[in-house]
Amino acid sequence: MFAQFRADTQVCPYIGQSLRMSLYDSLDRYVEESRPRFEEWLGRLVEIPTVSMDPARRNDMWRGAEVAVGCLTSLGAQATIVETGGYPLVVGGWTQDPAWPTVTVYNHLDVQPAMEPEWTREPFKFTVEGEHYHGRGATDDKGPALTALLAARYAAEHGVRLNIQFVWELEEEIGSPHFAEGLAKAMNFRKPDSVVVSDTIWLAGGRPAAPYGLRGNLAARLILETARREAHSGLTGGVARNPLTELAAVLAACVDAKTGRVTIPGFYKSVRPLGKTDRAQFLRSGFQVKTFAAAHQLTKLRVRDRMEVMKRLWAEPTFEVHGFVGGYTGPGVKTSIPPRAEAKVSMRLVPAQDPAAIFRIFRAYVRKLNPDVHVEAHGMLRPYVADLGGPYAGAVLKALRFGFGKEPAFIREGGSIGAVVTMAKRWKAPVMFLGLSLPEHGYHAPNERFDWGQASGGMKAFVAYFDEVSRITGKTQGSRTA
Numbered sequence: 314m315f316a317q318f319r320a321d322t323q324v325c326p327y328i329g330q331s332l333r334m335s336l337y338d339s340l341d342r343y344v345e346e347s348r349p350r351f352e353e354w355l356g357r358l359v360e361i362p363t364v365s366m367d368p369a370r371r372n373d374m375w376r377g378a379e380v381a382v383g384c385l386t387s388l389g390a391q392a393t394i395v396e397t398g399g400y401p402l403v404v405g406g407w408t409q410d411p412a413w414p415t416v417t418v419y420n421h422l423d424v425q426p427a428m429e430p431e432w433t434r435e436p437f438k439f440t441v442e443g444e445h446y447h448g449r450g451a452t453d454d455k456g457p458a459l460t461a462l463l464a465a466r467y468a469a470e471h472g473v474r475l476n477i478q479f480v481w482e483l484e485e486e487i488g489s490p491h492f493a494e495g496l497a498k499a500m501n502f503r504k505p506d507s508v509v510v511s512d513t514i515w516l517a518g519g520r521p522a523a524p525y526g527l528r529g530n531l532a533a534r535l536i537l538e539t540a541r542r543e544a545h546s547g548l549t550g551g552v553a554r555n556p557l558t559e560l561a562a563v564l565a566a567c568v569d570a571k572t573g574r575v576t577i578p579g580f581y582k583s584v585r586p587l588g589k590t591d592r593a594q595f596l597r598s599g600f601q602v603k604t605f606a607a608a609h610q611l612t613k614l615r616v617r618d619r620m621e622v623m624k625r626l627w628a629e630p631t632f633e634v635h636g637f638v639g640g641y642t643g644p645g646v647k648t649s650i651p652p653r654a655e656a657k658v659s660m661r662l663v664p665a666q667d668p669a670a671i672f673r674i675f676r677a678y679v680r681k682l683n684p685d686v687h688v689e690a691h692g693m694l695r696p697y698v699a700d701l702g703g704p705y706a707g708a709v710l711k712a713l714r715f716g717f718g719k720e721p722a723f724i725r726e727g728g729s730i731g732a733v734v735t736m737a738k739r740w741k742a743p744v745m746f747l748g749l750s751l752p753e754h755g756y757h758a759p760n761e762r763f764d765w766g767q768a769s770g771g772m773k774a775f776v777a778y779f780d781e782v783s784r785i786t787g788k789t790q791g792s793r794t795a
Protein backbone atom coordinates (compact mmCIF):
# COMPACT_ATOMS: atom_id res chain seq x y z
CA MET A 314 0.00 0.00 0.00
CA PHE A 315 2.89 2.29 0.86
CA ALA A 316 4.68 1.73 -2.46
CA GLN A 317 1.45 2.16 -4.37
CA PHE A 318 0.79 5.45 -2.68
CA ARG A 319 4.22 6.84 -3.52
CA ALA A 320 3.75 5.96 -7.17
CA ASP A 321 0.50 7.97 -7.09
CA THR A 322 2.03 11.08 -5.68
CA GLN A 323 4.92 11.14 -8.09
CA VAL A 324 2.70 11.78 -11.09
CA CYS A 325 0.70 14.50 -9.41
CA PRO A 326 2.01 18.06 -9.68
CA TYR A 327 0.13 19.14 -6.54
CA ILE A 328 1.84 16.76 -4.20
CA GLY A 329 0.58 18.34 -1.02
CA GLN A 330 -3.02 18.14 -2.11
CA SER A 331 -2.68 14.67 -3.52
CA LEU A 332 -0.96 13.50 -0.39
CA ARG A 333 -3.74 14.72 1.78
CA MET A 334 -6.43 13.23 -0.42
CA SER A 335 -4.69 9.87 -0.54
CA LEU A 336 -4.05 10.07 3.16
CA TYR A 337 -7.68 10.58 4.05
CA ASP A 338 -9.21 8.44 1.28
CA SER A 339 -8.75 5.11 2.97
CA LEU A 340 -8.81 6.34 6.56
CA ASP A 341 -12.41 5.43 7.36
CA ARG A 342 -11.85 1.92 6.13
CA TYR A 343 -8.62 1.64 8.11
CA VAL A 344 -10.35 2.77 11.28
CA GLU A 345 -13.15 0.21 10.86
CA GLU A 346 -10.67 -2.54 10.04
CA SER A 347 -8.61 -1.63 13.10
CA ARG A 348 -11.45 -2.26 15.49
CA PRO A 349 -10.81 -5.97 16.26
CA ARG A 350 -7.13 -5.26 16.75
CA PHE A 351 -7.89 -2.29 18.98
CA GLU A 352 -10.23 -4.37 21.13
CA GLU A 353 -7.83 -7.28 21.33
CA TRP A 354 -4.93 -5.15 22.50
CA LEU A 355 -7.02 -3.04 24.84
CA GLY A 356 -8.26 -6.24 26.43
CA ARG A 357 -4.77 -7.58 26.87
CA LEU A 358 -3.56 -4.35 28.45
CA VAL A 359 -6.60 -3.84 30.70
CA GLU A 360 -6.32 -7.38 32.06
CA ILE A 361 -2.85 -6.70 33.42
CA PRO A 362 -3.44 -4.81 36.68
CA THR A 363 -0.71 -2.20 36.30
CA VAL A 364 -1.49 -0.45 39.59
CA SER A 365 1.69 1.53 40.16
CA MET A 366 0.58 2.50 43.68
CA ASP A 367 0.44 -1.12 44.84
CA PRO A 368 3.84 -2.73 45.54
CA ALA A 369 2.20 -6.16 45.22
CA ARG A 370 1.68 -5.44 41.50
CA ARG A 371 5.37 -5.17 40.74
CA ASN A 372 5.44 -8.14 38.37
CA ASP A 373 2.34 -6.93 36.58
CA MET A 374 4.03 -3.59 35.92
CA TRP A 375 6.84 -5.31 34.06
CA ARG A 376 4.47 -7.67 32.31
CA GLY A 377 2.44 -4.66 31.18
CA ALA A 378 5.55 -3.09 29.69
CA GLU A 379 6.39 -6.29 27.82
CA VAL A 380 2.91 -6.61 26.38
CA ALA A 381 3.05 -2.95 25.33
CA VAL A 382 6.30 -3.58 23.47
CA GLY A 383 4.62 -6.50 21.74
CA CYS A 384 1.77 -4.26 20.75
CA LEU A 385 4.08 -1.66 19.17
CA THR A 386 6.21 -4.20 17.32
CA SER A 387 3.19 -6.13 16.05
CA LEU A 388 2.15 -2.93 14.30
CA GLY A 389 5.55 -2.53 12.69
CA ALA A 390 6.95 0.04 15.08
CA GLN A 391 10.29 -0.18 16.83
CA ALA A 392 9.91 -0.54 20.58
CA THR A 393 12.00 -1.05 23.65
CA ILE A 394 11.77 -1.06 27.44
CA VAL A 395 13.81 1.59 29.21
CA GLU A 396 14.78 1.03 32.83
CA THR A 397 14.28 4.09 34.96
CA GLY A 398 15.20 3.03 38.48
CA GLY A 399 11.47 2.61 39.14
CA TYR A 400 8.91 1.13 36.78
CA PRO A 401 10.05 1.19 33.16
CA LEU A 402 9.17 3.37 30.21
CA VAL A 403 8.11 1.86 26.91
CA VAL A 404 9.46 3.87 24.00
CA GLY A 405 9.11 3.25 20.32
CA GLY A 406 7.49 4.34 17.12
CA TRP A 407 8.38 5.22 13.57
CA THR A 408 11.54 7.28 13.15
CA GLN A 409 11.99 7.38 9.42
CA ASP A 410 14.00 10.40 8.35
CA PRO A 411 16.10 12.74 10.51
CA ALA A 412 15.19 15.59 8.19
CA TRP A 413 11.51 15.34 9.08
CA PRO A 414 9.97 16.93 12.15
CA THR A 415 9.52 14.67 15.18
CA VAL A 416 6.54 14.46 17.48
CA THR A 417 6.53 12.61 20.76
CA VAL A 418 3.22 11.08 21.83
CA TYR A 419 2.85 10.62 25.57
CA ASN A 420 0.49 8.21 27.32
CA HIS A 421 0.70 6.20 30.50
CA LEU A 422 -0.05 2.53 31.06
CA ASP A 423 -0.26 2.43 34.82
CA VAL A 424 -3.67 2.70 36.42
CA GLN A 425 -5.40 3.73 39.62
CA PRO A 426 -6.29 1.05 42.17
CA ALA A 427 -9.79 -0.39 41.72
CA MET A 428 -11.00 -1.17 45.21
CA GLU A 429 -14.19 0.91 45.29
CA PRO A 430 -17.20 -1.14 46.39
CA GLU A 431 -19.25 0.39 43.54
CA TRP A 432 -17.56 -1.72 40.85
CA THR A 433 -20.30 -3.78 39.23
CA ARG A 434 -17.85 -6.05 37.35
CA GLU A 435 -14.36 -7.33 37.83
CA PRO A 436 -12.20 -4.24 37.27
CA PHE A 437 -9.38 -6.17 35.60
CA LYS A 438 -11.59 -8.36 33.44
CA PHE A 439 -12.03 -6.64 30.07
CA THR A 440 -15.56 -6.73 28.71
CA VAL A 441 -16.95 -5.35 25.47
CA GLU A 442 -20.59 -4.35 25.58
CA GLY A 443 -21.67 -2.90 22.26
CA GLU A 444 -19.62 0.25 21.82
CA HIS A 445 -18.33 0.21 25.38
CA TYR A 446 -15.10 -1.19 26.75
CA HIS A 447 -15.14 -1.87 30.46
CA GLY A 448 -12.21 -2.24 32.80
CA ARG A 449 -9.74 -0.27 34.90
CA GLY A 450 -7.42 1.70 32.63
CA ALA A 451 -9.74 1.55 29.60
CA THR A 452 -9.99 5.33 29.40
CA ASP A 453 -7.08 6.30 31.67
CA ASP A 454 -5.01 5.81 29.69
CA LYS A 455 -4.71 2.53 27.79
CA GLY A 456 -7.53 3.19 25.31
CA PRO A 457 -6.21 6.60 24.23
CA ALA A 458 -2.66 5.16 23.98
CA LEU A 459 -3.78 2.48 21.53
CA THR A 460 -5.88 4.99 19.61
CA ALA A 461 -2.88 7.24 19.02
CA LEU A 462 -0.73 4.23 18.16
CA LEU A 463 -3.08 2.92 15.48
CA ALA A 464 -3.32 6.42 14.01
CA ALA A 465 0.47 6.74 13.98
CA ARG A 466 0.80 3.48 12.14
CA TYR A 467 -1.59 4.69 9.48
CA ALA A 468 0.21 8.02 9.14
CA ALA A 469 3.60 6.30 8.94
CA GLU A 470 2.41 3.88 6.27
CA HIS A 471 0.69 6.57 4.23
CA GLY A 472 3.56 8.91 3.66
CA VAL A 473 3.12 11.52 6.40
CA ARG A 474 6.58 13.03 6.62
CA LEU A 475 6.88 12.94 10.36
CA ASN A 476 8.85 10.91 12.88
CA ILE A 477 6.42 9.68 15.49
CA GLN A 478 7.84 8.38 18.74
CA PHE A 479 5.83 7.11 21.67
CA VAL A 480 6.68 7.31 25.28
CA TRP A 481 4.44 5.22 27.53
CA GLU A 482 5.01 5.74 31.21
CA LEU A 483 4.20 3.32 34.02
CA GLU A 484 4.47 5.71 36.97
CA GLU A 485 2.08 8.50 36.06
CA GLU A 486 -0.42 7.73 38.78
CA ILE A 487 2.30 8.03 41.42
CA GLY A 488 3.60 11.38 40.20
CA SER A 489 6.23 10.26 37.64
CA PRO A 490 9.13 9.94 40.10
CA HIS A 491 11.55 8.37 37.59
CA PHE A 492 10.28 9.86 34.34
CA ALA A 493 13.10 12.36 33.84
CA GLU A 494 15.70 9.66 34.60
CA GLY A 495 14.03 7.31 32.14
CA LEU A 496 14.06 9.87 29.34
CA ALA A 497 17.73 10.52 29.96
CA LYS A 498 18.43 6.80 29.57
CA ALA A 499 16.31 6.31 26.45
CA MET A 500 18.78 5.68 23.65
CA ASN A 501 17.88 6.58 20.07
CA PHE A 502 15.22 8.93 21.37
CA ARG A 503 15.16 12.08 19.28
CA LYS A 504 14.63 15.50 20.76
CA PRO A 505 11.13 16.18 19.46
CA ASP A 506 9.89 19.41 17.95
CA SER A 507 6.64 19.01 19.82
CA VAL A 508 4.85 16.72 22.22
CA VAL A 509 1.24 15.62 22.30
CA VAL A 510 -0.32 14.16 25.42
CA SER A 511 -3.49 12.11 25.32
CA ASP A 512 -4.64 11.81 28.92
CA THR A 513 -7.36 14.40 29.45
CA ILE A 514 -11.14 14.60 29.60
CA TRP A 515 -13.70 16.49 27.51
CA LEU A 516 -16.39 18.58 29.10
CA ALA A 517 -19.12 16.40 27.62
CA GLY A 518 -19.65 13.79 24.92
CA GLY A 519 -20.01 15.34 21.46
CA ARG A 520 -18.11 18.42 22.49
CA PRO A 521 -14.34 18.08 22.00
CA ALA A 522 -12.22 19.94 24.49
CA ALA A 523 -8.53 20.61 24.23
CA PRO A 524 -6.79 21.65 27.42
CA TYR A 525 -3.89 24.06 27.18
CA GLY A 526 -2.93 24.14 30.83
CA LEU A 527 -2.75 21.99 33.91
CA ARG A 528 -2.81 22.81 37.57
CA GLY A 529 0.12 21.68 39.65
CA ASN A 530 -0.15 19.73 42.86
CA LEU A 531 1.41 19.51 46.26
CA ALA A 532 0.41 16.68 48.58
CA ALA A 533 1.29 16.45 52.25
CA ARG A 534 0.63 14.50 55.44
CA LEU A 535 0.20 16.18 58.79
CA ILE A 536 0.87 13.95 61.76
CA LEU A 537 0.34 14.70 65.42
CA GLU A 538 1.15 12.35 68.28
CA THR A 539 0.33 13.28 71.87
CA ALA A 540 0.50 9.98 73.77
CA ARG A 541 1.92 6.48 73.52
CA ARG A 542 -1.45 4.81 73.67
CA GLU A 543 -5.15 5.46 73.76
CA ALA A 544 -6.42 6.96 77.06
CA HIS A 545 -9.83 6.95 78.79
CA SER A 546 -11.50 10.34 78.56
CA GLY A 547 -12.99 9.94 82.03
CA LEU A 548 -9.55 9.37 83.54
CA THR A 549 -7.49 11.78 81.44
CA GLY A 550 -9.94 14.10 79.66
CA GLY A 551 -9.31 17.80 80.30
CA VAL A 552 -5.60 17.22 80.71
CA ALA A 553 -4.62 14.88 77.88
CA ARG A 554 -4.13 16.63 74.56
CA ASN A 555 -6.44 15.44 71.80
CA PRO A 556 -4.60 15.11 68.48
CA LEU A 557 -7.81 14.88 66.43
CA THR A 558 -9.14 18.16 67.84
CA GLU A 559 -5.80 19.91 67.42
CA LEU A 560 -5.28 18.71 63.88
CA ALA A 561 -8.82 19.76 62.99
CA ALA A 562 -7.96 23.25 64.25
CA VAL A 563 -4.83 23.37 62.10
CA LEU A 564 -6.79 22.35 59.01
CA ALA A 565 -9.52 24.87 59.75
CA ALA A 566 -6.86 27.57 59.83
CA CYS A 567 -5.58 26.62 56.36
CA VAL A 568 -8.79 26.92 54.39
CA ASP A 569 -12.16 28.59 54.67
CA ALA A 570 -14.44 25.56 54.63
CA LYS A 571 -17.34 27.52 53.19
CA THR A 572 -15.68 29.40 50.32
CA GLY A 573 -12.67 27.16 49.76
CA ARG A 574 -10.41 30.21 49.97
CA VAL A 575 -6.98 29.15 51.18
CA THR A 576 -5.96 31.06 54.29
CA ILE A 577 -2.26 30.19 54.44
CA PRO A 578 -0.51 33.58 54.50
CA GLY A 579 1.29 34.31 51.20
CA PHE A 580 -0.42 31.44 49.36
CA TYR A 581 -1.89 33.64 46.61
CA LYS A 582 1.09 35.99 46.30
CA SER A 583 2.24 34.78 42.86
CA VAL A 584 -1.21 33.97 41.45
CA ARG A 585 -1.94 36.19 38.45
CA PRO A 586 -5.48 37.20 37.58
CA LEU A 587 -7.01 35.32 34.65
CA GLY A 588 -6.17 36.93 31.28
CA LYS A 589 -8.67 38.18 28.71
CA THR A 590 -7.88 35.43 26.16
CA ASP A 591 -8.26 32.72 28.77
CA ARG A 592 -11.53 34.18 29.92
CA ALA A 593 -12.84 34.36 26.35
CA GLN A 594 -11.85 30.73 25.72
CA PHE A 595 -13.53 29.62 28.91
CA LEU A 596 -16.74 31.44 27.98
CA ARG A 597 -16.75 29.81 24.54
CA SER A 598 -16.15 26.35 25.96
CA GLY A 599 -19.78 25.35 26.35
CA PHE A 600 -19.12 24.33 29.93
CA GLN A 601 -22.37 23.75 31.82
CA VAL A 602 -22.51 23.71 35.58
CA LYS A 603 -25.44 21.29 35.61
CA THR A 604 -23.76 18.78 33.29
CA PHE A 605 -20.56 19.05 35.27
CA ALA A 606 -22.35 18.44 38.58
CA ALA A 607 -24.29 15.52 37.13
CA ALA A 608 -21.22 13.91 35.56
CA HIS A 609 -19.43 13.88 38.89
CA GLN A 610 -22.61 13.26 40.88
CA LEU A 611 -22.03 16.34 42.98
CA THR A 612 -25.15 17.14 44.95
CA LYS A 613 -23.99 20.42 46.51
CA LEU A 614 -21.67 23.05 45.08
CA ARG A 615 -19.84 26.01 46.61
CA VAL A 616 -20.77 28.26 43.68
CA ARG A 617 -23.05 27.91 40.68
CA ASP A 618 -22.04 30.88 38.49
CA ARG A 619 -20.68 29.42 35.26
CA MET A 620 -17.58 31.60 34.87
CA GLU A 621 -16.82 31.35 38.55
CA VAL A 622 -17.00 27.55 38.43
CA MET A 623 -14.66 27.33 35.41
CA LYS A 624 -12.23 29.77 37.00
CA ARG A 625 -12.15 27.78 40.19
CA LEU A 626 -11.68 24.46 38.40
CA TRP A 627 -9.00 25.47 35.94
CA ALA A 628 -7.27 28.61 37.08
CA GLU A 629 -7.42 28.86 40.85
CA PRO A 630 -5.54 26.97 43.53
CA THR A 631 -7.20 24.78 46.15
CA PHE A 632 -6.60 23.20 49.53
CA GLU A 633 -8.31 19.85 50.09
CA VAL A 634 -8.46 17.46 53.00
CA HIS A 635 -8.53 13.93 51.58
CA GLY A 636 -8.35 11.91 54.71
CA PHE A 637 -8.48 12.42 58.46
CA VAL A 638 -7.29 9.40 60.34
CA GLY A 639 -7.33 8.54 64.01
CA GLY A 640 -9.45 7.51 66.94
CA TYR A 641 -12.33 5.12 67.16
CA THR A 642 -14.30 4.37 64.00
CA GLY A 643 -16.35 1.34 65.07
CA PRO A 644 -20.06 1.29 65.90
CA GLY A 645 -21.38 3.56 68.65
CA VAL A 646 -19.10 5.92 70.57
CA LYS A 647 -16.04 4.84 72.49
CA THR A 648 -14.99 7.50 74.96
CA SER A 649 -11.25 7.29 74.46
CA ILE A 650 -8.67 9.91 73.58
CA PRO A 651 -6.60 8.77 70.61
CA PRO A 652 -2.81 9.00 70.81
CA ARG A 653 -2.28 9.99 67.21
CA ALA A 654 -4.00 11.71 64.30
CA GLU A 655 -3.08 12.17 60.68
CA ALA A 656 -4.46 14.40 57.94
CA LYS A 657 -3.86 13.81 54.23
CA VAL A 658 -4.08 17.04 52.28
CA SER A 659 -3.20 18.44 48.89
CA MET A 660 -3.14 21.77 47.12
CA ARG A 661 -3.80 22.22 43.41
CA LEU A 662 -1.56 25.01 42.20
CA VAL A 663 -1.82 27.40 39.25
CA PRO A 664 0.83 28.98 36.99
CA ALA A 665 3.51 30.93 38.84
CA GLN A 666 2.92 29.00 42.07
CA ASP A 667 6.06 27.01 42.78
CA PRO A 668 5.20 23.81 44.72
CA ALA A 669 8.45 23.82 46.70
CA ALA A 670 7.98 27.43 47.75
CA ILE A 671 4.34 26.79 48.67
CA PHE A 672 5.38 23.78 50.72
CA ARG A 673 7.85 25.95 52.67
CA ILE A 674 5.27 28.58 53.58
CA PHE A 675 2.72 25.88 54.40
CA ARG A 676 5.10 24.04 56.74
CA ALA A 677 6.18 27.25 58.43
CA TYR A 678 2.56 28.25 58.95
CA VAL A 679 1.57 24.86 60.42
CA ARG A 680 4.56 24.99 62.76
CA LYS A 681 3.43 28.38 63.93
CA LEU A 682 -0.10 27.11 64.51
CA ASN A 683 1.01 23.96 66.29
CA PRO A 684 4.73 23.22 66.66
CA ASP A 685 4.07 19.55 67.46
CA VAL A 686 2.53 18.76 64.09
CA HIS A 687 4.90 16.95 61.78
CA VAL A 688 4.53 18.03 58.12
CA GLU A 689 5.67 15.73 55.34
CA ALA A 690 5.54 16.48 51.60
CA HIS A 691 4.16 13.68 49.44
CA GLY A 692 4.84 14.64 45.87
CA MET A 693 4.97 17.93 44.00
CA LEU A 694 3.97 18.73 40.44
CA ARG A 695 4.43 22.08 38.77
CA PRO A 696 1.61 23.75 36.85
CA TYR A 697 1.81 24.11 33.06
CA VAL A 698 0.39 26.46 30.43
CA ALA A 699 0.87 26.12 26.64
CA ASP A 700 0.81 28.81 23.99
CA LEU A 701 -2.68 29.11 22.56
CA GLY A 702 -1.68 31.27 19.61
CA GLY A 703 0.81 28.97 17.87
CA PRO A 704 0.54 26.43 15.03
CA TYR A 705 0.38 23.46 17.37
CA ALA A 706 -2.80 24.74 18.96
CA GLY A 707 -4.05 25.26 15.40
CA ALA A 708 -3.21 21.65 14.60
CA VAL A 709 -5.15 20.43 17.63
CA LEU A 710 -8.13 22.49 16.55
CA LYS A 711 -8.11 21.09 13.01
CA ALA A 712 -7.51 17.55 14.21
CA LEU A 713 -10.44 17.49 16.61
CA ARG A 714 -12.70 19.19 14.08
CA PHE A 715 -11.77 16.53 11.54
CA GLY A 716 -12.07 13.61 13.94
CA PHE A 717 -15.30 14.57 15.61
CA GLY A 718 -16.92 17.11 13.29
CA LYS A 719 -16.90 19.86 15.87
CA GLU A 720 -14.64 22.72 16.80
CA PRO A 721 -12.97 22.00 20.16
CA ALA A 722 -13.07 24.30 23.13
CA PHE A 723 -9.71 25.27 24.58
CA ILE A 724 -9.94 24.87 28.30
CA ARG A 725 -7.61 24.26 31.17
CA GLU A 726 -7.41 21.07 33.09
CA GLY A 727 -7.87 21.09 36.83
CA GLY A 728 -5.64 18.06 37.26
CA SER A 729 -1.91 17.61 37.04
CA ILE A 730 0.34 15.46 34.83
CA GLY A 731 3.87 15.57 36.17
CA ALA A 732 5.45 14.26 32.98
CA VAL A 733 4.22 17.27 31.02
CA VAL A 734 6.45 19.73 32.81
CA THR A 735 9.39 17.34 32.60
CA MET A 736 9.02 17.04 28.81
CA ALA A 737 8.45 20.76 28.22
CA LYS A 738 11.57 21.57 30.21
CA ARG A 739 13.78 18.86 28.83
CA TRP A 740 13.08 19.46 25.16
CA LYS A 741 11.99 23.10 25.24
CA ALA A 742 9.17 21.87 23.04
CA PRO A 743 5.51 22.82 23.15
CA VAL A 744 3.28 20.22 24.77
CA MET A 745 -0.25 20.01 23.41
CA PHE A 746 -3.16 17.93 24.65
CA LEU A 747 -5.34 15.72 22.55
CA GLY A 748 -7.43 13.87 25.09
CA LEU A 749 -10.25 11.49 24.27
CA SER A 750 -11.90 10.64 27.59
CA LEU A 751 -15.42 11.65 28.56
CA PRO A 752 -16.65 12.61 32.02
CA GLU A 753 -18.86 9.51 32.22
CA HIS A 754 -15.89 7.24 31.50
CA GLY A 755 -15.05 7.18 35.19
CA TYR A 756 -11.51 8.50 35.34
CA HIS A 757 -10.06 7.39 38.68
CA ALA A 758 -13.54 6.14 39.57
CA PRO A 759 -15.37 2.82 39.76
CA ASN A 760 -16.78 1.22 36.56
CA GLU A 761 -14.23 2.84 34.29
CA ARG A 762 -14.81 2.43 30.57
CA PHE A 763 -13.89 3.72 27.12
CA ASP A 764 -15.89 3.59 23.91
CA TRP A 765 -15.47 2.99 20.23
CA GLY A 766 -16.91 6.39 19.31
CA GLN A 767 -14.04 8.12 21.09
CA ALA A 768 -11.50 5.63 19.79
CA SER A 769 -12.58 5.81 16.14
CA GLY A 770 -12.95 9.61 16.16
CA GLY A 771 -9.68 9.77 18.05
CA MET A 772 -7.84 7.76 15.41
CA LYS A 773 -9.02 10.15 12.71
CA ALA A 774 -8.14 13.15 14.86
CA PHE A 775 -4.65 11.80 15.49
CA VAL A 776 -4.05 11.09 11.82
CA ALA A 777 -5.07 14.67 11.03
CA TYR A 778 -2.90 15.95 13.85
CA PHE A 779 0.15 14.07 12.56
CA ASP A 780 -0.56 15.39 9.08
CA GLU A 781 -0.83 18.98 10.34
CA VAL A 782 2.23 18.77 12.55
CA SER A 783 4.33 17.28 9.74
CA ARG A 784 3.86 20.54 7.89
CA ILE A 785 4.88 22.88 10.72
CA THR A 786 8.40 24.09 10.11
CA GLY A 787 10.66 26.65 11.71
CA LYS A 788 10.94 27.64 15.31
CA THR A 789 8.81 25.85 17.83
CA GLN A 790 6.33 27.88 19.75
CA GLY A 791 6.98 28.73 23.32
CA SER A 792 5.36 27.20 26.31
CA ARG A 793 5.45 28.25 29.88
CA THR A 794 6.01 26.27 33.00
CA ALA A 795 5.63 27.92 36.29
Ligand SMILES: [Zn+2]
Pocket residue numbers: 421453454485512
Ligand atom coordinates in the same frame (compact mmCIF):
# COMPACT_ATOMS: atom_id res chain seq x y z
ZN1 LIG B 1 -4.22 9.43 33.17
